[in-house]
Amino acid sequence: MQDIKPPPVVLVFAGLDPTGGAGLSADIEAIISQGCHPAPIATALTVQDTRDVIRVGQVDALLVVEQARALLEDMPVAAIKLGMLGSAAMVEAIHTILRDYPEIPVVLDPVLRAGGGTELADEELMEAMRELLIPQVTILTPNSEEARRLAPDADSLHGCALSLLEQGSEYVLITGTHEPTPEVENLLFGGHRLIETFRWPRLPESYHGSGCTLASAIAGLLAQGHEPMTAIHQAQDYTWQALEQAYRLGFGQMIPNRLFWTGGEDEAFDEEDGNHAMLH
Numbered sequence: 001m002q003d004i005k006p007p008p009v010v011l012v013f014a015g016l017d018p019t020g021g022a023g024l025s026a027d028i029e030a031i032i033s034q035g036c037h038p039a040p041i042a043t044a045l046t047v048q049d050t051r052d053v054i055r056v057g058q059v060d061a062l063l064v065v066e067q068a069r070a071l072l073e074d075m076p077v078a079a080i081k082l083g084m085l086g087s088a089a090m091v092e093a094i095h096t097i098l099r100d101y102p103e104i105p106v107v108l109d110p111v112l113r114a115g116g117g118t119e120l121a122d123e124e125l126m127e128a129m130r131e132l133l134i135p136q137v138t139i140l141t142p143n144s145e146e147a148r149r150l151a152p153d154a155d156s157l158h159g160c161a162l163s164l165l166e167q168g169s170e171y172v173l174i175t176g177t178h179e180p181t182p183e184v185e186n187l188l189f190g191g192h193r194l195i196e197t198f199r200w201p202r203l204p205e206s207y208h209g210s211g212c213t214l215a216s217a218i219a220g221l222l223a224q225g226h227e228p229m230t231a232i233h234q235a236q237d238y239t240w241q242a243l244e245q246a247y248r249l250g251f252g253q254m255i256p257n258r259l260f261w262t263g264g265e266d267e268a269f270d271e272e273d274g275n276h277a278m279l280h
Contacts, residue, residue, distance in 0.1 A: 007037045008223035009075045011068065011104075012216065013094055014083030015044040015056070015111070021255045022209030027081060027216040029258035033238065034220025039075060041067045044086040050208050051252030058086055061093035068097050078223035080104050081216050082137075084111035088128040095132035105138040105222045108169075109215035112146050126150060135168030139228055141215045143175045161189040171195075171228055175214065177202075188232060195229075200240050207243050208253035214239040 010031045017023035024040045031038040041064055047055040071077065080098070085091050098106060110129060130150065134140060142150060142164075144157055151163035161172045176185040186198040217238045221231035239256075246254035 007035055008078040008220075008225075009037045009039055010216070010219050010223050011071060011077045011080045012038055012040045012083070012219075013043050013064065013068070013081070013085065014040070014212065015046050015086065016042045017046055017048060017209070019048060019050055019208065019250065019255070021050060021249075021253070022212050023084060026209035026212035026256070026258065027083065030213045030216035030238075030242075031081075031220045033258055033261060034217055034224060036078075036220040036223050038216075039071050039077065041071075043090050044084060049252060050250030050255070056086060058090070061087070061089045064090065065093045065097065068094075072097070072101060077101070077104055078225075079219040080106045081219035082106065082108045082133065083212055083215065085125065085129075088124045091125060091128040091132055095128075095136070098133070098136040102136070105219075105228075106136055107139045107141065107215045107219040107222065108133060108137045109141050109211050110146050110150060111211070112149055130167055134164060137169040138222070139171045139173060139215075139218055139232065140164055140169040141173045141175065141211065141218065143211060144178050147172075147174045157187060158189075158194060161187065161194070162192065165189055165192060171232070173218075173232055175211070177210070186236060190228075198233075198236055200236070203243055205243075205246065205254045206252075207246055207256055209256055210239065210243055213242055213256050213258055 012024060012027045014027055015023045017025055024042060028038045028040060042059055043064060044059055045057040046053055147157060147160040151160040154160040154163050157174055161174055164172045171190040174187045184200040184202050187194060188196045214235055217235035218231045221234055241260055242256040242258045245257040245260045247257060248254050
Protein backbone atom coordinates (compact mmCIF):
# COMPACT_ATOMS: atom_id res chain seq x y z
CA MET A 1 0.00 0.00 0.00
CA GLN A 2 1.32 3.45 -0.94
CA ASP A 3 2.45 5.55 2.01
CA ILE A 4 0.75 8.93 1.55
CA LYS A 5 2.01 11.87 3.58
CA PRO A 6 -0.99 13.54 5.26
CA PRO A 7 -1.55 17.27 4.75
CA PRO A 8 -1.18 19.75 7.61
CA VAL A 9 -4.33 20.29 9.67
CA VAL A 10 -5.87 23.74 10.21
CA LEU A 11 -8.43 24.01 13.02
CA VAL A 12 -11.09 26.61 12.16
CA PHE A 13 -13.61 28.34 14.43
CA ALA A 14 -16.17 30.37 12.45
CA GLY A 15 -19.84 30.86 11.67
CA LEU A 16 -21.71 28.71 9.17
CA ASP A 17 -22.84 30.75 6.15
CA PRO A 18 -25.49 28.86 4.13
CA THR A 19 -24.62 30.79 0.96
CA GLY A 20 -21.22 29.13 0.91
CA GLY A 21 -19.62 32.49 0.25
CA ALA A 22 -18.18 33.32 3.66
CA GLY A 23 -17.60 31.70 7.05
CA LEU A 24 -16.68 28.04 7.28
CA SER A 25 -17.32 27.32 3.61
CA ALA A 26 -14.88 30.03 2.57
CA ASP A 27 -12.37 28.84 5.16
CA ILE A 28 -12.54 25.25 3.94
CA GLU A 29 -11.97 26.21 0.30
CA ALA A 30 -9.09 28.56 1.10
CA ILE A 31 -7.39 26.06 3.39
CA ILE A 32 -7.71 23.23 0.87
CA SER A 33 -6.23 25.59 -1.73
CA GLN A 34 -3.05 25.80 0.37
CA GLY A 35 -2.76 22.00 0.43
CA CYS A 36 -4.07 21.61 3.98
CA HIS A 37 -6.81 19.65 5.71
CA PRO A 38 -9.51 21.86 7.33
CA ALA A 39 -11.02 20.82 10.66
CA PRO A 40 -14.07 23.15 10.94
CA ILE A 41 -16.02 23.98 14.10
CA ALA A 42 -19.16 26.13 13.84
CA THR A 43 -19.35 28.92 16.42
CA ALA A 44 -22.71 30.19 15.13
CA LEU A 45 -25.46 29.31 12.67
CA THR A 46 -26.68 32.12 10.47
CA VAL A 47 -29.66 33.01 8.34
CA GLN A 48 -28.19 35.08 5.52
CA ASP A 49 -28.01 35.61 1.79
CA THR A 50 -25.42 37.30 -0.41
CA ARG A 51 -26.80 40.70 0.65
CA ASP A 52 -26.74 40.56 4.46
CA VAL A 53 -27.05 38.52 7.64
CA ILE A 54 -30.66 38.21 8.76
CA ARG A 55 -30.31 36.27 12.01
CA VAL A 56 -27.62 34.58 14.08
CA GLY A 57 -28.12 31.51 16.24
CA GLN A 58 -25.42 30.89 18.84
CA VAL A 59 -23.82 27.48 19.30
CA ASP A 60 -23.25 26.32 22.87
CA ALA A 61 -19.71 27.33 23.86
CA LEU A 62 -19.15 24.12 25.84
CA LEU A 63 -19.96 22.06 22.75
CA VAL A 64 -17.40 24.06 20.77
CA VAL A 65 -14.73 23.44 23.42
CA GLU A 66 -15.50 19.72 23.49
CA GLN A 67 -15.19 19.51 19.72
CA ALA A 68 -11.90 21.40 19.70
CA ARG A 69 -10.32 19.33 22.46
CA ALA A 70 -11.37 16.09 20.79
CA LEU A 71 -9.71 17.21 17.54
CA LEU A 72 -6.57 18.56 19.19
CA GLU A 73 -6.05 15.31 21.09
CA ASP A 74 -6.51 13.24 17.94
CA MET A 75 -5.00 15.22 15.04
CA PRO A 76 -1.71 17.15 14.59
CA VAL A 77 -3.14 20.66 14.27
CA ALA A 78 -0.54 22.93 12.66
CA ALA A 79 -2.46 26.25 12.70
CA ILE A 80 -5.68 27.74 14.07
CA LYS A 81 -7.92 30.25 12.27
CA LEU A 82 -10.58 32.27 14.11
CA GLY A 83 -13.44 34.00 12.33
CA MET A 84 -16.89 35.05 13.52
CA LEU A 85 -17.26 34.18 17.20
CA GLY A 86 -20.59 35.79 18.02
CA SER A 87 -20.40 36.27 21.80
CA ALA A 88 -18.06 37.04 24.67
CA ALA A 89 -18.78 33.57 26.07
CA MET A 90 -17.44 32.03 22.86
CA VAL A 91 -14.34 34.21 23.05
CA GLU A 92 -13.75 33.06 26.63
CA ALA A 93 -14.20 29.41 25.64
CA ILE A 94 -11.75 29.61 22.74
CA HIS A 95 -9.27 31.47 24.94
CA THR A 96 -9.05 28.36 27.13
CA ILE A 97 -8.14 26.30 24.07
CA LEU A 98 -5.44 28.70 22.86
CA ARG A 99 -4.00 28.95 26.35
CA ASP A 100 -3.40 25.19 26.41
CA TYR A 101 -1.80 25.08 22.95
CA PRO A 102 0.45 28.17 22.85
CA GLU A 103 2.83 26.65 20.29
CA ILE A 104 0.19 26.58 17.50
CA PRO A 105 0.13 29.74 15.33
CA VAL A 106 -3.20 31.60 15.38
CA VAL A 107 -4.75 33.83 12.70
CA LEU A 108 -7.68 36.00 13.80
CA ASP A 109 -10.08 37.61 11.34
CA PRO A 110 -12.11 39.80 13.74
CA VAL A 111 -15.54 39.62 12.11
CA LEU A 112 -17.50 42.49 13.68
CA ARG A 113 -20.04 43.41 11.00
CA ALA A 114 -21.56 41.64 7.99
CA GLY A 115 -20.89 42.92 4.48
CA GLY A 116 -24.47 44.16 4.32
CA GLY A 117 -24.08 46.15 7.54
CA THR A 118 -25.60 43.90 10.23
CA GLU A 119 -23.72 44.11 13.53
CA LEU A 120 -22.13 40.81 14.59
CA ALA A 121 -20.27 41.97 17.70
CA ASP A 122 -21.20 44.07 20.71
CA GLU A 123 -18.82 45.96 22.98
CA GLU A 124 -18.64 43.06 25.45
CA LEU A 125 -17.41 40.74 22.70
CA MET A 126 -14.84 43.26 21.46
CA GLU A 127 -13.52 43.84 24.96
CA ALA A 128 -13.18 40.07 25.48
CA MET A 129 -11.36 39.87 22.15
CA ARG A 130 -8.94 42.62 23.20
CA GLU A 131 -8.22 41.05 26.58
CA LEU A 132 -8.28 37.32 25.81
CA LEU A 133 -7.65 36.65 22.14
CA ILE A 134 -5.44 39.36 20.66
CA PRO A 135 -2.62 38.60 23.16
CA GLN A 136 -2.57 35.03 21.80
CA VAL A 137 -2.67 35.88 18.09
CA THR A 138 0.18 35.42 15.63
CA ILE A 139 -1.44 37.41 12.79
CA LEU A 140 -4.46 39.71 13.17
CA THR A 141 -6.22 40.62 9.89
CA PRO A 142 -8.80 43.39 10.47
CA ASN A 143 -10.11 45.60 7.73
CA SER A 144 -9.70 49.32 8.39
CA GLU A 145 -13.16 49.64 9.96
CA GLU A 146 -12.54 46.71 12.32
CA ALA A 147 -9.13 48.11 13.28
CA ARG A 148 -10.71 51.42 14.29
CA ARG A 149 -13.36 49.65 16.38
CA LEU A 150 -10.81 47.44 18.15
CA ALA A 151 -8.55 50.44 18.89
CA PRO A 152 -11.03 53.32 19.29
CA ASP A 153 -8.60 55.64 21.04
CA ALA A 154 -6.15 55.73 18.16
CA ASP A 155 -6.21 58.75 15.81
CA SER A 156 -5.00 56.94 12.65
CA LEU A 157 -4.76 53.47 11.13
CA HIS A 158 -1.08 53.43 12.06
CA GLY A 159 -2.09 54.22 15.62
CA CYS A 160 -4.71 51.45 15.56
CA ALA A 161 -2.13 48.93 14.41
CA LEU A 162 0.40 49.96 17.06
CA SER A 163 -2.30 49.69 19.72
CA LEU A 164 -3.21 46.18 18.54
CA LEU A 165 0.46 45.19 18.60
CA GLU A 166 0.69 46.51 22.15
CA GLN A 167 -2.31 44.36 23.04
CA GLY A 168 -0.22 41.34 22.10
CA SER A 169 -0.67 40.38 18.46
CA GLU A 170 2.65 39.53 16.79
CA TYR A 171 1.63 40.94 13.39
CA VAL A 172 -1.28 43.13 12.28
CA LEU A 173 -2.32 43.20 8.62
CA ILE A 174 -4.91 45.95 8.04
CA THR A 175 -6.72 45.57 4.73
CA GLY A 176 -7.73 48.74 2.91
CA THR A 177 -10.70 47.86 0.73
CA HIS A 178 -12.91 50.27 2.72
CA GLU A 179 -10.52 53.21 2.32
CA PRO A 180 -10.95 55.88 -0.44
CA THR A 181 -7.66 55.12 -2.19
CA PRO A 182 -7.19 54.48 -5.95
CA GLU A 183 -5.54 51.16 -5.15
CA VAL A 184 -6.23 48.85 -2.22
CA GLU A 185 -3.47 49.42 0.31
CA ASN A 186 -2.88 46.67 2.88
CA LEU A 187 -0.64 47.69 5.78
CA LEU A 188 1.51 45.14 7.63
CA PHE A 189 2.79 46.01 11.09
CA GLY A 190 5.06 44.14 13.47
CA GLY A 191 7.78 44.93 15.97
CA HIS A 192 6.16 48.29 16.83
CA ARG A 193 6.42 49.62 13.26
CA LEU A 194 5.03 49.53 9.74
CA ILE A 195 6.84 46.72 7.95
CA GLU A 196 5.37 46.89 4.46
CA THR A 197 2.59 48.44 2.37
CA PHE A 198 1.02 46.17 -0.23
CA ARG A 199 -0.84 47.75 -3.16
CA TRP A 200 -3.41 45.87 -5.23
CA PRO A 201 -5.56 46.98 -8.18
CA ARG A 202 -8.99 47.93 -6.85
CA LEU A 203 -11.64 45.59 -8.23
CA PRO A 204 -15.07 46.98 -9.18
CA GLU A 205 -17.35 44.74 -7.12
CA SER A 206 -18.09 43.92 -3.48
CA TYR A 207 -17.14 40.41 -2.37
CA HIS A 208 -18.68 37.98 0.11
CA GLY A 209 -16.05 36.33 2.28
CA SER A 210 -12.90 38.14 1.18
CA GLY A 211 -11.64 38.52 4.76
CA CYS A 212 -12.30 34.85 5.52
CA THR A 213 -10.40 33.90 2.38
CA LEU A 214 -7.33 35.95 3.25
CA ALA A 215 -7.09 34.85 6.89
CA SER A 216 -7.63 31.17 6.09
CA ALA A 217 -5.07 31.26 3.30
CA ILE A 218 -2.55 32.73 5.74
CA ALA A 219 -3.37 30.01 8.28
CA GLY A 220 -2.94 27.31 5.66
CA LEU A 221 0.44 28.66 4.59
CA LEU A 222 1.58 28.88 8.23
CA ALA A 223 0.50 25.26 8.66
CA GLN A 224 2.66 24.38 5.67
CA GLY A 225 5.64 25.76 7.55
CA HIS A 226 6.02 29.15 5.87
CA GLU A 227 7.26 32.09 7.87
CA PRO A 228 4.62 34.77 8.58
CA MET A 229 5.99 37.25 6.03
CA THR A 230 5.96 34.65 3.25
CA ALA A 231 2.48 33.46 4.25
CA ILE A 232 1.13 37.03 4.23
CA HIS A 233 2.62 37.75 0.79
CA GLN A 234 1.35 34.57 -0.83
CA ALA A 235 -2.10 34.68 0.80
CA GLN A 236 -2.76 38.18 -0.55
CA ASP A 237 -1.88 37.08 -4.07
CA TYR A 238 -4.16 34.05 -3.78
CA THR A 239 -7.01 36.17 -2.39
CA TRP A 240 -6.73 38.81 -5.10
CA GLN A 241 -6.90 36.13 -7.79
CA ALA A 242 -9.96 34.58 -6.11
CA LEU A 243 -11.70 37.98 -6.09
CA GLU A 244 -10.64 38.86 -9.62
CA GLN A 245 -12.26 35.62 -10.84
CA ALA A 246 -15.37 35.90 -8.63
CA TYR A 247 -18.85 35.01 -9.85
CA ARG A 248 -22.38 36.14 -9.04
CA LEU A 249 -24.89 33.65 -7.64
CA GLY A 250 -27.33 35.92 -5.81
CA PHE A 251 -28.58 39.50 -5.73
CA GLY A 252 -25.83 40.78 -3.43
CA GLN A 253 -22.09 40.43 -3.21
CA MET A 254 -19.95 38.42 -5.60
CA ILE A 255 -18.63 35.02 -4.47
CA PRO A 256 -14.83 34.65 -4.64
CA ASN A 257 -13.64 31.82 -6.87
CA ARG A 258 -11.32 30.25 -4.33
CA LEU A 259 -10.84 27.17 -6.50
CA PHE A 260 -9.65 29.13 -9.55
CA TRP A 261 -6.41 27.18 -9.45
CA THR A 262 -8.12 23.97 -10.55
CA GLY A 263 -7.91 25.39 -14.07
CA GLY A 264 -10.77 23.34 -15.47
CA GLU A 265 -13.21 24.42 -18.15
CA ASP A 266 -16.33 26.00 -16.70
CA GLU A 267 -19.71 25.66 -18.30
CA ALA A 268 -21.73 28.83 -18.63
CA PHE A 269 -25.30 29.09 -19.86
CA ASP A 270 -25.69 31.19 -22.99
CA GLU A 271 -29.00 33.01 -22.46
CA GLU A 272 -29.35 34.06 -26.10
CA ASP A 273 -29.47 30.64 -27.74
CA GLY A 274 -30.13 28.42 -24.75
CA ASN A 275 -26.96 26.43 -25.38
CA HIS A 276 -24.07 25.81 -23.05
CA ALA A 277 -20.85 27.53 -24.05
CA MET A 278 -17.48 26.42 -22.76
CA LEU A 279 -15.50 29.21 -21.15
CA HIS A 280 -11.72 28.94 -20.86
